[in-house]
Amino acid sequence: MEVIRVVCAHDCPDMCSLLAHVDQGRVVKVEGDPAQAYTDGFACAKVARDADLVNSAERLTRPLKRSGPKGSGQFQSISWDEALNSIAANWKRIIAEFGPTALLGYAYSAHQGQFNRGLINGLFHALGASRLLAGTVCDSCCETAWDVTIGPVGGPDPESVVDADLIVAWGADLVATNVHFWAKVEQARKRGVELIVIDPRRHRAAKSADWHIPIRIGTDGALALGVMHIMVRDNLCDAAYIRDHVLGFEQLKQTVLPKFPPERVAELTGAALADVERLAAKFGESKRSFIRLGEGMTRSLQGGQALRAVASIPGLNGSYGRRGGGAFLLAANGFALNYDAIRKPSGPAATRLVNHLRLGEALLNLGDPPIKGLFIAANNPAITCPETAKVRRGLARDDLFTVVHDPFMSATARYADIVLPAAVYLETEDFYRSYGCYYMQYAPRAVAPLGEARSNYSVAQALAARMGLQDAQFRMTPAELTTLLFTGAGGELAQYAGVDIREQGPIKLAQPDAQVFGTPSGKLEIYSETLARQGINPLPDWNVELPEDGDGQRWPLRLLTAPGYFQSHTAFAGVPYLRRREGDPCCVLNPLEASVRGLVDGQAVRLSNQRGRVRLMLRISDEIQSGVVLVPGQRPDIDDTSGSINLLCSDRYTDMGEGATYQSTWLQVQAWN
Ligand SMILES: Nc1nc2c(c(=O)[nH]1)N[C@H]1C(S)=C(S)[C@@H](COP(=O)(O)OP(=O)(O)OC[C@H]3O[C@@H](n4cnc5c(=O)[nH]c(N)nc54)[C@H](O)[C@@H]3O)O[C@H]1N2
Ligand SMILES: Nc1nc2c(c(=O)[nH]1)N[C@H]1C(S)=C(S)[C@@H](COP(=O)(O)OP(=O)(O)OC[C@H]3O[C@@H](n4cnc5c(=O)[nH]c(N)nc54)[C@H](O)[C@@H]3O)O[C@H]1N2
């Protein structure tokens, strides 16, 4: 038995250091590596099962070529040479006839290693293909909102939460998506620090919090502005901090806050008036309030301004200036690495952009040239992308040449002309840096890839060679690519340039106690000139949902999509144990909503709106309020009547960052039949 130090590559903020136990070339167990203080020797329930993921009987082991209609899932095995030659020949044909922008590389985040994630983007960059505006399905709205308010910098060290005097999980189910942060929160609570959860759902973290404030979906902006209204009214602000570090406080105070007296805020959010007052008083008393900003609250039409409003609060009480205080969204910006060397080797400075969440639209309606060649890796848009019916109609186009690289026969792979078997992360070598804490680590592979599976990075290199690309990156080993990544790295990272970090294990980047603002003014920009120039309200505000949007009048229920505990999107769908733990794909209604519809727990129901319908099992629970239907996770179709909840979600954008608006979906729930 051998124990190999690796890193979890799943799309998760924690980025665990792991120990893979290997017996005769087979991973038999995966557990947390105690050598890393944040992830602290424990793995989540999903990753603790990653031996089952690598060894899953459902893995693809050979390249496949389509032998039936698109979407039918009929394939025959071919060799890698045949597959790669066919891809190169098709791409060359497409480029000759339509130009390189008729190609689209649609790769995303299921492997968080820098090379297995980035080099495939580098390939399409060098080819001059249409460029994916990636991450709009996920974090582009919250990131944009953060960048214009705090700047393109990381948040506080999440480990500093142990020094907070008040902790607020605002739109984040920490037990599901951030379990190592949750452990630090629990440490602080042992000292008597209070945890408040602000979330429409009484999820696991909310159940064990000191106080849960269940607000209406999409009303966070109103609540945050109401909190600041009271802090100003009651003189609970840190005037010195505001004078030195905050831009736009006076404008907010004069023009926006008067619109949000506590009575109105209570009415808008559904929170009790006394609770709005109490929340504001808590922030007002606090010197080190730590807000964990969740992405969930930003996935609706006013998501960007909501995040800006919430992130302004620690500026008013001065918490940004002290260890243990502030607001945490992401850490990725804290690593100033030479990413361009991997993602943008050669290739034109700019080409046509395609928004990640509008794949369906791009495949069906983009012209001049239309998308003719599509390469999908490390994401599963036939399930996870909004307007899924459009996505699938696009993928079904006979004149579209589609390649999907995946360890499993995903719903998307069924539409491919060629499917390539992907290695899973335990079979790959890579360098990692977290997006939710300040650790980085190099990891070897634990075992060789199953069957003929290949890593993302090696597929990018093989295709680059066949396409005649000359960039050295496409011939480098992961170790050489790491050297390149650190070339010209800034700040504390500079000390690792030219150093072999392969054997070093987890490395932590120290963070300052006070938040550094990377905005043009160097301050917390409650007022953002950057937004004003884009024609967006430069001050955080909240409005009643736009009148041109008729959906809210037309359909009685609003959708809440929240992460699954035992599934992360569809990435663990190939592990039967975790599928069972998560249970059948379901939706949740409050007992009142179920009873007016005559529905009972466990029955099949139809969720529908003008975009389509989905069949799910009903669960009845008061963990959500009336007027809402909760759908946990995005689950693969189990048969041809079920479907992805994204069939019902539009591809409309958020107020900034062109992000997805899953939470601005309205629908009806009825008995199935
Ligand atoms: N309704 C609704 N939709 C959502 C969300 C929501 O909250 N509600 N959340 C959104 C968010 S935040 C995100 S990030 C997206 C996530 O959606 P996706 O990015 O589509 O993620 P997954 O569904 O996990 O799909 C990952 C795919 O990559 C494959 N894979 C795993 N490892 C590797 C690898 O190393 N190489 C290759 N080539 N493939 C690999 C997996 O088998 C799987 O098929 O979904 C978005 N969609
Ligand atoms: N187990 C597990 N872990 C995961 C994932 C997973 O699917 N499963 N996904 C991974 C990925 S790709 C990402 S991007 C991160 C995302 O992780 P988070 O940043 O935590 O964001 P979400 O999971 O989208 O949403 C979290 C919460 O937002 C709440 N919410 C929704 N709308 C609103 C609203 O209007 N107001 C408020 N206050 N709350 C609202 C939901 O009820 C939910 O509890 O997690 C990662 N980790």
Ligand SMILES: [Mo]
């Ligand atoms: Mo995400």
